[in-house]
Amino acid sequence: MGTEEHALLRTELRAPLPEAFGSLDGARAALLADALRRARERRLSGLAEAVEDALTLVPALAREPVGRMLQR
Amino acid sequence: MDTLRGRAEALKLARLLDVDPRDLAFLGExxxxxxxxxxxxxxAALFDDVPGTVDRIAALTRLLPAGAAAAIAQKALGPRLSGALAGRLEPARAADIIGRLPAGFTARCCHHVDPRRIGGIVRRLDDDVVVRVALVLAARGDHLTMGRFVGHLPDPVLLRVLPELDDATLLRTGFVADHPERLGHVVGLLDSERLASVVASAADEGLWPEAMAVASAVDGEQRLRIASLTAAQPEARLDSLVRTTAEQDLWESLLPIVAVLGEDELRAVAALPSLREPAVLDGLVRGVVATGLWADFLPLVGVLPATARRVVATAAGALTDAELEALAEGVEKEGLWELVLPLLELTDADARRRILALPALRERTTG
Incomplete structure (x- = not known):
């Protein structure tokens, strides 16, 4: 469980790896780490996009203050 | 059982990470x-990472009447953001808002709700709402999301939803259920006619692995019901179960189900054409060696036709010394020598000599 890829997977998981995951080769550990990172990025960007879309429905005059209030 | 559970877990993780399940097939190891x-x-890593914006919208949502919050969710926020918000609100408040949303919209939100919050929300929803959402999810073929919910559904909801779902949906959802320990209870709510129909569909729709996973997840009376209704299927269907098991090496899942059958049912299984084929029987013996399921396997061997028993004996005789040792240890542990000794008569002289030379058997004959 000592490879760079396993350390990366632990970082992306934000928790210790279950023991058996130490037996994965580096390429597979890297694949999982990459999938986790991408899933998190997609989720966060999807939520940010949904907030932006919702703001377009706020009347133009109020949009900026509402946006600032949500982003602060 | 582990192979099928491993497949289901890989499917669920692939859905969570939005990747092709084939890319995670290695997790089956x-x-x-x-x-x-x-x-x-x-x-936890994905759903605990929530932008502050979402929590601020959740805080604003608490200030609005539930009806207004529902209208905003549907018209402005969309399924992704609404699903995320449902996981950040108090379950009672989330349920209050969801109760005012159309089932189609709620169903689209379900996949985006933190799976850890589902039970708390579902418990507070009106049964009518849960039934409608479950039926929309079923119509969309979203078995993985249904699998997250099924373990949390109360009996009145299950009793209304189960008759509306087709057999394949039941099998596919049961296969990926997040709380498989609840499946025995769900199966108990199906009458024998429906359960027999589900078993028949497993054969007709190529869903034996899903059916075996469900049968493996339940025990006692419900496993016996599934096993008996399966054994009562026409020969062609039953034979397809054995062939699927052989092709996918799922003996570890099938044998514990076969083991609960009565003698007559066991004979029906033992008489199947597939269980006369050397390749199938050889794989079966190797599967038993790998899993140590001797207690589940040997009673079946006892009722196999003589020709099939001879094939099993030959396959056992071809095992390596280490595999034979494992066989002997398993048989000794389970006290199954009485079922093994008749097989010895069917092995060739060399195999018999090797088996009789096994320390466990030597100790037994000298002791």
Whole structure:
């Protein structure tokens, strides 16, 4: 469980790896780490996009203050 | 059982991470329980990472009447953001808002709700709402999301939903259920006619692995019901179960189900054409060697036709010394020598000599 890829997977998981995951080769550990990172990025960007879309429905005059209030 | 649970866990993780399940097929080599733990930690890693904006919208939502919040969710926020918000609100408040949304919209939100919050929300929803949403999810073929919910559904909801779902949906949802320990209870709500129909569909729709996973997840009376209704299927269907098991090497799942059958039912299984084929029987013996399921396997061998028993004996005789040692240890542990000794008569002289030379058997004959 000592490879760079396993350390990366632990970082992306934000928790210790279950023991058996130490037996994965580096390429597979890297694949999982990459999938986790991408899933998190997609989720966060999807939520940010949904907030932006919702703001377009706020009347133009109020949009900026509402946006600032949500982003602060 | 572990192979099928491993497949289900890989499917669920692939859905969570939005990747092709085939890319995660290698997880089948790991213990299913550890893949489940990994998936649960991945859920936390993904859903605990919430932008402050979402929490601020959740705070604003608390200030609005539930009807207004529902209208805004549907018209402005969309399924992704609404699903995320449902996981950040108090379950009672989330349920109050969801109760005012159309089932179609709620169904689209379900996949985006933090799976850890589902039970608390579902418990507070009106049964009518849950039934409508479950039926929309079923119509969309979203078995993985249904699998997250099924363990949390109360009996009145299950009793209304189960008759509306087709057999394949039941099998596919049961296969990926997040709380398989609840499946015995769900199966108990199906009458024998429906359960027999589900078993027949497993054969007709190529869903034996899903059916075996469900049967493996339940025990006692419900496993016996599934096993008996399966054994009562026409020969062609039953034979397809054995062939699927052989092709996918799922003996570890099938044997514990066969083991609960009565003698007559066991004879029906033993008479199947597939269980006369050397390749199938050889794989079966190797599967038993790998899993140590001697107590589940040997009673079946006892009722196999003589020709099939001879094939099993030959396959056993071809095992390596280490595999024979494992066989002897398993048989000794389970006290099954009485079922093994008749097989010895069917092995060739060399195999018999090797088997009789096994320390466990030598100790037995000298002791």
């Amino acid at each position: 790991l213990p299913a329980d550890e893949v489940r733990v990994f998936r649960e930690r991945a859920v």
